[in-house]
Amino acid sequence: MALVRAVVHHRYGGxxxxxxxxxxxxxxxxGEILIRVRAAEATKSDCELRSxxxxxxxxAxxxxxxxxxxxxxxxxLGGYFAGEVVSVGEDQDR
Structure with a gap:
């Protein structure tokens, strides 16, 4: 199984x-694509959800x-990122 690096949190806090x-x-x-993330943004909403x-x-x-x-x-966390498409799922044509 392939592994990737990610910043994770398993509890709420700072x-x-x-x-x-x-x-x-x-x-x-x-209908999905897999993107290799090259840059990601941490938003105010991410900080509020984390804490x-x-x-x-x-x-609340x-x-x-x-x-x-x-x-x-x-x-x-996160939803805003930039990267390159590396794989596509079934029923995905572009």
Whole structure:
């Protein structure tokens, strides 16, 4: 199984909860592509999700239900990145 490096967090907290780890390389599913990330951005939203400090308190409970009550559901933050397509899944033509 191929491994890739990623910055992950397995609990909520400050920047100290972030660690560099090797994780299994994802495999693109139907209609998906796999991108080798060359640059990624950490946004204010990533920091708020990591630390559980939300600017609007009434959204805290719904956001925790969506993202994980006691620990994060997704261990890799981020959604803005740049890179190159390295693999495509089935039913993906461009």
């Amino acid at each position: 920047p100290d909860v972030l660690t560099l780890a090797e994780v299994p390389a994802p495999v693109p599913g139907d 559980l400090h939300f600017p609007v308190r009434r959204l 409970l719904p956001l925790r239900l969506a993202f994980g009550i006691t620990k994060p559901r997704r261990h890799i």
